[in-house]
Amino acid sequence: xxxxxxxxxxxxxxxxxxxxxxxxxxxxxxxxxxxxxxxxxxxxxxxxxxxxxxxxxxxxxxxxxxxxxxxxxxxxxxxxxxxxxxxxxxxxxxxxxxxxxxxxxxxxxxxxxxxxxxxxxxxxxxxxxxxxxxxxxxxxxxxxxxxxxxxxxxxxxxxxxxxxxxxxxxxxxxxxxxxxxxxxxxxxxxxxxxxxxxxxxxxxxxxxxxxxxxxxxxxxxxxxxxxxxxxxxxxxxxxxxxxxxxxxxxxxxxxxxxxxxxxxxxxxxxxxxxxxxxxxxxxxxxxxxxxxxxxxxxxxxx
Numbered sequence: 001x002x003x004x005x006x007x008x009x010x011x012x013x014x015x016x017x018x019x020x021x022x023x024x025x026x027x028x029x030x031x032x033x034x035x036x037x038x039x040x041x042x043x044x045x046x047x048x049x050x051x052x053x054x055x056x057x058x059x060x061x062x063x064x065x066x067x068x069x070x071x072x073x074x075x076x077x078x079x080x081x082x083x084x085x086x087x088x089x090x091x092x093x094x095x096x097x098x099x100x101x102x103x104x105x106x107x108x109x110x111x112x113x114x115x116x117x118x119x120x121x122x123x124x125x126x127x128x129x130x131x132x133x134x135x136x137x138x139x140x141x142x143x144x145x146x147x148x149x150x151x152x153x154x155x156x157x158x159x160x161x162x163x164x165x166x167x168x169x170x171x172x173x174x175x176x177x178x179x180x181x182x183x184x185x186x187x188x189x190x191x192x193x194x195x196x197x198x199x200x201x202x203x204x205x206x207x208x209x210x211x212x213x214x215x216x217x218x219x220x221x222x223x224x225x226x227x228x229x230x231x232x233x234x235x236x237x238x239x240x241x242x243x244x245x246x247x248x249x250x251x252x253x254x255x256x257x258x259x260x261x262x263x264x265x266x267x268x269x270x271x272x273x274x275x276x277x278x279x280x281x282x283x284x285x286x287x288x289x290x291x292x293x294x295x296x297x298x299x300x301x302x
Contacts, residue, residue, distance in 0.1 A: 062100030084143070086220050088150035089192055102142045109138035153192045154223050160193040161225035162254040169247045178233070178243055179210065196221055211237060225254060 081095035113134040117127040164185055171181040179201075186197035196217050203213040211234055218230045228250060236246045 062104060063094065063097045064100065065103050066094075066096030066098065066100030081143075081146075084146050084150055087154060087222075088146050089153050089195065090146065090149070098142055098146065102139060105138035105141055106135055107138070109134035109141075154221060156191055157193045157196065157221050158223040158225045159258070160189065160191060161223075161229060162251065162258055164189060164193060164197075165229065165247055165251040165254050169244065169251055172244045172247060179204070192221075225257065228253065 078095045078099075081098055085091070085093055085095060085098065110131040113130045114127065117130060122130070167185045167188065168178075168181045171184055172178065176184070182197060183201060186194055186201055188194075189197065199220075200213040200217045203216060204210060208216070214230045214233055218226055232246045232250050233243075235241065236243050
C-alpha cells in the first residue's frame with residue numbers, strides 16, 4: 001500500500017513537471033535566443049524576456065488562446081498584426097499573444113459588466129446592451145491600443161529625425177564614416193529612434209549590409225522622414241555622391257518639413273477649438289454674464 005502511494009506521488013510530480021515545462025519552454029527558448037544575439041551586438045541593457053508572477057502566466061494563456069484561434073478558426077490577419085506590433089515597438093509581444101488578449105478581453109469585459117449589473121440591480125435591457133457594448137470594447141480595445149501606440153511612436157521618430165540628421169552631418173564632416181556616425185548617434189539618442197538605430201546596427205553585425213539594414217528600418221518605421229533618409233543613403237551609396245553633402249541637404253529638407261507640419265497644426269487649431277468654445281465656454285460665459293440680469297428681470301416682473 002505504501003509502495004503504491006509512493007509510486008503515485010512520483011508519477012504525479014513527473015506529470016506536474018512536464019505540464020509546467022510545456023508552459024515555459026517557449027519563453028525559455030526566446031530568452032536564450034535574445035542572450036545569444038546580445039553577445040554580438042549593441043552593448044546596452046537587454047530586458048529579460050521572462051516575466052515572473054501572474055503577468056507571465058497570463059501571457060502564456062493568451063498565447064495559447066491566440067494559437068487556437070489562428071490554427072482552428074483562421075479569423076485573424078497575423079501579418080498585419082505583426083506589422084502593427086513592430087511599428088508600436090512591442091517586439092516582445094507576438095501576434096498570437098495579442099489575439100489571445102483580444103479573445104480574453106472579449107469574454108472578460110462582458111462578464112465583469114454582468115457581475116456589476118447583477119450586483120447593482122440593473123434592468124435586463126440595460127444589462128444586455130451593456131454586455132454587448134462591453135464585448136465590442138473588449139474585442140477592439142487591444143488592437144486600438146496597439147494602433148495608438150504605433151501612431152505615437154511613429155510620430156516621435158518622425159519628429160526626432162532632424163536631430164539625427166544634424167548629428168550625422170557633424171560627425172561625417174568631422175571625418176567619421178557613416179557606420180561610425182550611426183553607432184555614435186545610437187549611443188546618444190534616446191527613445192524610439194535610438195532603438196531603431198541600434199536594431200539596424202545589430203542587423204549589420206549579424207551579417208546584413210548597411211543598405212539592407214536601413215531598408216528594414218524603413219519597413220519597421222514607414223514614415224516620410226525615414227523614407228527620405230533611407231532613399232538618400234541608398235542613392236548616395238549607389239551613385240557615389242558625398243554623404244556629407246546629401247545629409248546637409250536632407251537636414252534642410254527635414255527642417256522645412258517640421259516647420260510645415262507645425263504650420264499645419266496651427267491652421268487646424270481654430271477648427272479643433274470650435275466645439276469646446278461653442279458648447280462649453282460660451283454657455284458658461286452666458287450663465288455668468290446674463291444670469292444676474294435674468295434673475296433681476298424675473299424679480300421685477302414678479
